[in-house]
Amino acid sequence: xxxxxxxxxxxxxxxxxxxxxxxxxxxxxxxxxxxxxxxxxxxxxxxxxxxxxxxxxxxxxxxxxxxxxxxxxxxxxxxxxxxxxxxxxxxxxxxxxxxxxxxxxxxxxxxxxxxxxxxxxxxxxxxxxxxxxxxxxxxxxxxxxxxxxxxxxxxxxxxxxxxxxxxxxxxxxxxxxxxxxxxxxxxxxxxxxxxxxxxxxxxxxxxxxxxxxxxxxxxxxxxxxxxxxxxxxxxxxxxxxxxxxxxxxxxxxxxxxxxxxxxxxxxxxxxxxxxxxxxxxxxxxxxxxxxxxxxxxxxxxxxxxxxxxxxxxxxxxxxxxxxxxxxxxxxxxxxxxxxxxxxxxxxxxxxxxxxxxxxxxxxxxxxxxxxxxxxxxxxxxxxxxxxxxx
Numbered sequence: 424x425x426x427x428x429x430x431x432x433x434x435x436x437x438x439x440x441x442x443x444x445x446x447x448x449x450x451x452x453x454x455x456x457x458x459x460x461x462x463x464x465x466x467x468x469x470x471x472x473x474x475x476x477x478x479x480x481x482x483x484x485x486x487x488x489x490x491x492x493x494x495x496x497x498x499x500x501x502x503x504x505x506x507x508x509x510x511x512x513x514x515x516x517x518x519x520x521x522x523x524x525x526x527x528x529x530x531x532x533x534x535x536x537x538x539x540x541x542x543x544x545x546x547x548x549x550x551x552x553x554x555x556x557x558x559x560x561x562x563x564x565x566x567x568x569x570x571x572x573x574x575x576x577x578x579x580x581x582x583x584x585x586x587x588x589x590x591x592x593x594x595x596x597x598x599x600x601x602x603x604x605x606x607x608x609x610x611x612x613x614x615x616x617x618x619x620x621x622x623x624x625x626x627x628x629x630x631x632x633x634x635x636x637x638x639x640x641x642x643x644x645x646x647x648x649x650x651x652x653x654x655x656x657x658x659x660x661x662x663x664x665x666x667x668x669x670x671x672x673x674x675x676x677x678x679x680x681x682x683x684x685x686x687x688x689x690x691x692x693x694x695x696x697x698x699x700x701x702x703x704x705x706x707x708x709x710x711x712x713x714x715x716x717x718x719x720x721x722x723x724x725x726x727x728x729x730x731x732x733x734x735x736x737x738x739x740x741x742x743x744x745x746x747x748x749x750x751x752x753x754x755x756x757x758x759x760x761x762x763x764x765x766x767x768x769x770x771x772x773x774x775x776x777x778x779x780x781x782x783x784x785x786x787x788x789x790x791x792x793x794x795x796x797x798x799x800x801x802x803x804x805x806x807x808x809x810x811x812x813x
Contacts, residue, residue: 424454424455424514424515424798424801424802424805425454425455425457425511425512425513425514425515426446426449426454426455426456426457426513426514426515426517426801427456427457427458427459427477427511427513427515427516427517428442428445428446428456428457428458428459428474428517428519429442429459429460429500429516429517429518429519429520429523429524429526429527430442430458430459430460430461430518430519430520430523431460431461431496431519431520431522431523431662432460432461432462432660432662433460433461433462433466433467433468433469433478434469434660434661434662434694435469435470435658435660435694435697436660436661437544437717437718437719437720437721437722438519438520438542438544438718439460439469439519440721441519441542441544441571441592441721442458442460442519443458443468443470443472443474444593444595444790444793445790445793445794445797446458446472446474447472447473447474447790448593448790448791448793448794449794449797449798450473450474451791451794452791452794452795452798454798455475456474456475457474457475457476457477457511457513458472458474458475458476458477459476459477459478459479459500459503459504459523460476460477460478460479461478461479461481461496461499461500461522462478462479462480462481463480463481463482463483464480464482464483466478469660469694469696469697470697470698477503477507479499479500479503479504480499480503481495481496481499482495482499487664488551488664489549489550489551489554489663489664490551490553490554492662492663492664493521493522493554493557494553496522496662497522497525497526497529497557500522500523500526501526501529501530504526504527504530504535505530505535508530508535508536514801514805515540515801515804515805516530516536516538516539516540517539517540517541517542517797517801518539518540518541518542518561518565519541519542519544520544520561521541521557521558521560521561521562522557524539524541524560524561524562524564524565525557525560525561527539528560528561528564528565531564537808538566538567538804538808539565539566540565540566540567540568540569540800540801540804541561541562541565541567541568541569542568542569542570542571542590543562543568543569543570543571543575543579543587543718544571544575544718544719545575545716545717545718546558546562546575546578546579559583562579562583562585563583563585566804567588567800567804568583568585568586568587568588569587569588569589569590569797569800570587570588570589570590571589571590571591571592571718571719571740572589572718572719572739572740572743572744573589573739573740573743574739574740574743575587575718575740576588576589588796588800590793590796590797590800591787591788591789591792591793591796592719592721592724592788592793593724593788593789593790593791593792593793594721594724594725594728594784594785594788594790595728595790596728596781596782596785598701598728599700599701599704599725599726599728599729600701600728600729600730600781601701602701602705603701603702606698606699606702607702607705607706609702610699610702610703610706611702611706614655614690614692614695614703615686615687615690616653616655616690616706617651617653617687619651620649620651620652620653620708621649621652621653621708621709621769622652622653622655622706622707622708622709623642623645623652623653623654623655623707623708623709623711623765624655624657624703624704624707624709624710624711624726624731625638625654625655625656625657625710625711625712625713626657626658626710626712626722627658627659627714627722628656628657628658628659628660628661628665628693629656629659629665629668629669629672629691630659630661630665630668631665631668631715632714632715632716632717633713633714634713634714634715634736634755635656635668635672636668636671636672636675637713637755637756637757637758637761638654638711638713638758638761639654639672639675639676639679639681639689640675640679640758640761641713641758641759641761641762641765642654642762642765643679643681644758644759644762645762645765645766646688648766652688653687653688653689653690654688654689654690655690655692655703655707656689656690656691656692657692657693657694657695657703658692658693658694658695659693659694660693660694676689700725701729704725704726704729704731705729705730705731707726707731708731708732708769708772709731709732709733709734709765709768709769710722710723710726710731710732710733710734711733711734711761711765712726712733712734712735712736712741713734713735713736713753713755713761714736714755715736715738715755715756717736717740717741718740719740720735720740720741723735723741723745723749723750724781724784724785724788727749727777727780727781727784728781728785730774730777730778730781731777732750732751732768732769732771732772732777733749733750733751733768734750734751734752734753734761734764734765734768735750735751735752735753736752736753736754736755737752737753737754737755738755744784744787744788748776748780749780749784750768751764751765751767751768751771752764753765
C-alpha cells in the first residue's frame with residue numbers, strides 16, 4: 424500500500440513520535456510510507472527517518488491565537504495536498520491530529536480523496552468554539568477512528584457513538600537502553616547536570632497538562648531532605664500557547680523562593696537533540712510524569728528502558744498498562760503525594776527490577792505489532808470502499 428501519514432509538527436511530541444515510529448514499522452512490512460508534517464521555513468524533523476518526507480510549508484503568523492494558528496495550518500495542508508494529489512495517489516491518508524484530519528475532510532468533501540483515517544491520542548477542551556468544532560469533526564467525520572489506549576477508546580466511543588479501534592503505542596527499547604558514556608558526559612556538561620543529585624527529570628516543558636507547577640511544588644518540599652537536588656524540565660516544543668501557565672509557573676517560583684536559588688536547582692532546557700534523550704534519562708535519578716491528562720504516555724516506557732525509575736499519575740491511561748511493579752504512583756492533584764512518590768521511587772529503586780519491567784513492557788508494546796494492526800485496518804477500509812463502488 425501507499426500510505427500518507429499526516430502530523431501537525433516536526434517537533435518531538437508524543438503524536439509526532441508515534442507517527443514516525445509507525446511509518447518506519449509499516450515500511451518494514453513492505454509498504455510505501457510518506458510522512459507529511461507542517462513546518463515553518465528552515466524547520467526539519469527532530470530526527471531522521473527511513474520514510475519518505477513531505478514537509479508542508481506554513482508561514483509564521485503574527486496573531487498568536489489558537490484559532491488563527493489552527494486555521495492557517497489546516498489551510499496550508501489543504502493547499503499543499505491539492506498540489507500533491509496531482510502526481511501522487513496514496514491508498515490511505517491517515518491523520519494523527521485534528522489539523523490534518525480537517526484538511527483531509529475538506530479534500531473528501533470536494534471529491535479529491537475517498538476516505539481518511541484519524542488517530543486520537545487525546546482530546547482537549549478549547550475556549551474557541553470553531554477550534555472545538557474542528558476537533559469534533561475530525562473524529563465524527565473520519566472513516567476510521569483509532570485510539571492509543573482503552574481509556575480514550577471508550578471515551579470516544581461514548582461521546583461520538585461510533586466504532587473506535589484500539590492500536591498500541593510502542594517503544595524503541597534498543598535506542599533508550601543504549602549507553603554511551605562519552606555522550607552522557609557531554610550531555611551532563613552541556614546542560615549543567617550535577618553529580619551530587621538527585622536529578623529529577625520532567626519531559627514536555629511547562630504545560631498545564633504536564634502538571635509542571637505541582638511537580639515544582641513537590642520538588643520544593645524535596646529540597647529539605649535533598650538540598651543538592653536538581654529539577655530538569657526538558658522539551659516543550661508545542662504549537663499551542665502555554666503563556667498563561669508559564670506565568671503561573673514563574674509566580675510559583677517566586678512564592679516558593681526558588682527564584683533566588685542557585686541556577687542549577689531548576690533547569691529549563693527547552694527542546695534537546697533526539698540523540699541526547701537516552702543519556703539524559705540515564706543521567707536522571709528519577710523521571711516524573713505526573714500529568715493530569717495523557718493519550719498514553721510514551722515517556723514512561725522510554726524511561727524504564729533507559730533504566731530509570733518513574734513516578735506516574737494514578738489515572739488512566741497509565742493504570743491500564745502500568746502497575747506498582749513498574750512505577751511509584753502519585754495523585755497528580757496533590758503535590759505532597761507527588762513528593763512522597765519521588766522519595767519512594769528513589770528509595771526502592773532496583774536496577775534489575777527496572778530492567779525486568781522494561782523488557783516485559785517492551786515485549787507488549789511493539790511498534791511492529793502496532794503496524795500490523797494498522798495494516799489490517801487499512802486493508803479493511805480499502806476493501807469496504809471497493810465493495811461499495813458502483
